[in-house]
Amino acid sequence: MTPIDFAPLIPAFPLAAAILAALLSGTKLKRAAHVPAISGVALSFFVALFLLLKCQWGQAIAGGAPYVQSTLWTWIAAGGFKVSAGIFLDPLAALFVTFVTGVSLLIFIYSAGYMEGDYGYWRFFAYMSIFVFFMTTLVLANNFLLVYLGWEGVGLASYLLIGYYYPRPSARDAATKAFITNRIGDTCFAVAVLMLYLTFHSLKFSTVFYGVLANPAFRAAHATALFWIPLLLMFGAFAKSAQFPLHVWLPDAMEGPTPVSALIHAATMVTAGVYLIARCLPLFLYDQPVLHLVGIIGCFTAFLAATIALRQFDMKRIWAYSTISQLGYMFMGLGVAAGASAVFHVFTHAFFKALLFLATGSVMHAMGGELDIRKMSGLGKKMPITTVCILTGCLALAGFPGFSGFFSKDDILSAAMNATWGLGPWLAVIGLLTALLTAYYTFRVFFRVFCGELRLPATAGQHEPSAFTLPGPQDGGGNRRGDAGTRGHGDTGKDEGKIAAAGYEPETVNQTPHTTIHKPEIASHYPHSLDGAPTMWLPLILLAIGATCAGYLGVFGGTEGGWIGGFLGRVPHMQPAVRYVVAPAGDMYLPAPWRVSPSVMMLIGAVVSLVGIGAAAYWHWFNRSAADTLAGAVRPVASFLENKWYIDELYRYGLVRPLRLLGHVLWRVDRWVVDGVVGVIGGIPRWLGFSIRSSESGRLRSYAFGMVTGAVLVLLVMWYWLR
Amino acid sequence: MNLHGLLPEMIMLAAAAVILLNGLCPRESVRRASQWLALAGLVAAFVAAWRLAAPGQHAGWPLWPLATFGSLLASGVGLLAVLASWNMPFKDQPTETDSAYRGEYFALLLCSLAGLSMMAKVNNLIWLFLALELVSMPTYIMVAAGRGQSAAQEAGVKYFFLGALSAAVYLFGFSYLYGFAGSTRFSTIAAAFHSALALGHPPAIALIGLLMVVLGISYKIAAVPLHYYAPDVYQGAATPVTAFLAFTPKAAGFIALILVFNLTGWQLSSSLAGAVPALLMALAVVTMFVGNVLALLQRNLKRILAYSSIAHSGYMLAALALGPALSPEATRPGELGGSSINGLSALLFYLAAYSLMTLGAFAVLIYLEGQTGAAEDFDGIAGLAGEHPLAAGCMAVCLFSLIGMPGTVGFLGKLFIVQAALAAHHPVLAVIIVINAAIAATYYLRIVAAMYLRAAATPLTVRRPALALKLSAAVATFLVIFFGLFPGALYRQSVAGGRSVPTVYSAAHWPGRSAKRTAVGMPGSARAGLWAN
């Protein structure tokens, strides 16, 4: 058996785990649903790691070939159209599948502690396992249709998990929003798949990327298709990866349980778009305008989301916007053809963003579901492990020198700066500005929540109310299930109308004593550490180690781009970024001149990061009242950012309302015209039935009479006919 | 054909005799073995039929694939029917079983199946008559005695007396066919039809005989104009008997009709008698509409299924009217899709499909009767999905198949008939079938909606139904899906059966034909002269 023969096990284990977890639902063992889920994903991770090691040092991919593939079985055979299910293994897939399963494993372990006692415990693990199944299928597939299956599958899992707390209207709405937004991208992707088949007469990666595409005559003959395919793929990727203008679903997706936000909406699923474009980079490289569009939109999204994150108060939402922003960086990297850098950033981002979300989950757990950064302060003393972990994550996200985010972000920026494309340096400049904002908003959260005097929200130490609590007499006066739904994990507790009225929200709201416990002696009611169970903080520590060290894989172990660069560089279109430029004709691998050397870029990046952190320290640790003053001074800007650039409103008035109006009109037409016609037509059979019903009188003699009459009639008709 | 070819029927009849004796035993525990004996007999018959269906058996008998199809159908679906009527017969209360008459019940059931099994093996009008009566007579008793209730007796009296009337009608037709050909042998009658059709105008006595036979047998398949009894009888009879009625007489009737039309060599449309196929199509269309529009008005589930049974007879009658002729372009044998299926193959496929899906639906109704007393109307099954999700699932699958949803065997059945209609250049017929399927969807979906969308009016009380009953519903449902997805085996049998029917007259198709036995002392010219006008 060659190593690739083990690859089908990677999706198979989580699938089996999902089925097992679902089967446990009806039994007494449903509290043990995490056992199959964790075992399944752990086995997958070991297989994936084995494959990765075999790709690097073994002969998994024989003799310098860019990839190896296997066919499992014929999936669809309809006439000439034949698609097989199969595995496509190259360094890109191996790296992706390893970190996907690895991060999944840690998050699964965390979830076992975090979700303990939840009403839908088995459902949670069944959904999560099915997600890992689809995600690994997506990554390992050897053709576009199988990728599409995984693509839709992760979308489904995302939908189910966002709406996990379905009794809450906000969770249902968020799930619907995510699903509908993703449908736009999925439709584009589906059309792209159809066009791929029409163009290449195959959906296999090996045929599409490593076949006729290199032939200029073929490209000239299919110029139109080769323009539209990358464009449509791009929209598909943008919906899945929450890029402008389809980014609106991701912040709302925080309605799901926090581990879901960490796994699906930060570390893995949202990077599927990056994976898709990285995988299809050969198509993009021959279609430069679309590639540049990817870079421009990525850069813009990174900036947009970073500015919005400046003025959010819900921790998970801040991380959600940060995710959008970081995904923007990745697309920017792809846009300058630096595939390896983008994937490197995906890799490091998976660690530190998962870490940030999980640590936030721990905070939320300890604070009884509260996430408003204005209502808590000084938690560092109460949650030491969580604080150290989240600090690591923040440093990585802020690009603090020496942490993983620093190296990967810098890689992308220096690739952009040195791209042959004229706009590249400008993207790099905006990227640096975004990095400044990133450092600021990241440490704004950290300094506010974990530094300064101790202040806990009123709900601290309570178990957050379950969304599944049914109203009953035992709840008494403390029944939290109001008409607005219950507050639980991820409940932002935000009142949009209030923001709109005030124009902006004050950063500090310690004037409301009923939500804030101010006094240290009451705070000392919680003498024990609030870090939670070991299943929760152990994964945090492991992720923190990853967030610190993952970056060095991109520095050491290889000449250019470190080990990752060398490893991914075995894929032809994933050559280390700065050398990878596209000449208009023919050769794609020309050496590019340096504009700004990577070491200089590193220095600039470090300075930018330190400035951002310093600013955050001033406004949110040492002199918090100054932040309000500042916000008051730039009130319109603050309000603009708090309202997320009014993009949701734009959609509401520009798209949703007109569509609803159209729908209403169509409904009227349907109701009056179509239903009327249908009603008349549909009434004919009933009328016929009524008119001949009397023939079934129940009397034997009339039946006999009917039979004889009918028979005689038949004979008479035939008689006259034959005459 | 030697006696070996009748092995399945002999096994069934022997099993019937043994069961009859077994049912006389004073000890209840022994009488309880009746079902097991019936099961064993049918399994043995199925195996025998399977062996007889092997290629090369009875090669000289042209209709042999049709005959083995009938045997396989009878013993295979019969197995499910036995499972479905495991606790039969009922006493006054549908939940109380009356083991004293169990032997009779299962013996009658096997006799009826034996009649169906031998239907396509007959080569003589007398045999055909006997086979038809062998199918019918036991069912008369089963209907009347199946349930000690007034409704069952009313159903019995209607079924029996109208059945006797219909028997008289087709027997009258038989006597004229005999008079036309001078022999009761199929070979002779076919030869006579061949020569008469060659003259262009078959004699009136032949056509009257043929029409009366068709009319009389249309009672068995519950087709217009002899359909009146069906709803009352289906409703009144005990549900296991209804399930049996929906399948056995119908299958027997259609095979008999194939045999009768086979006598004409399927060449009627080439002569002035072309009105006969046209009449058949007209009857098919009327039957579909009558069944479907009357089913729309019903609330009793068994009555709905009875009317739907009439409608399905209409579809199959349409397939019969399309005849065995293949469209010229269909040359690739054995391939799914395309237009390579002829009307008779479509009919046989539909017959098997209909048997499975209707049996599955009735099995769920039986299950519910065992559970709740009588779940005969919409209120009785309201909210079924909540309390008995598997039963509701089986019912839903069977109903979807009856509608003709893709993925079920019912879809393929309708598809083949429509294909055959299009291949035979009868697009209007195809459209009418589709329209009827749409009308039918209304009342089937109403049942599904009652099960899934309504809350239970009264809580369904749970008693322990026989495992066999659950098994029959589950197996029927499984087969509905299985043959819907992998129709290969069923399709091959149907196509073999349908293709075995010759489309061109040739004396070689009629084994056992010997010149000296036909029309003794009657020169052909004199016979022609006798019926010339």
Next chain:
Amino acid sequence: MNSLAQPILLEYLALGAALFAIGLVGFLARRNLILIFLSTELMFQGIIINLIAFSCYYQNTAGQSFVIFVLSIAAAEAALALGLVVLLFRRRRTLNVDAWSDLRG
């Protein structure tokens, strides 16, 4: 013989058809279950006359053997009918066929 046989055959056939028709009318007109059954027997007799007539005409025995089977089936039906009639009479104490019309629609 043929010249003689032909008119005789047609007369026999007319007789058979007449018997059949009389039975049919009786079936439709009578209310009493036993009489209705006897009407079907009359129809069978008409068929039997047809068969015998043809058998004589063709001078073969097929029709006559057919008659034997028809008679035996008719006998079986008679037994069935009597059993049924007794069953029905026990329940309703009447033989009027119209008493049995509860199932309808």
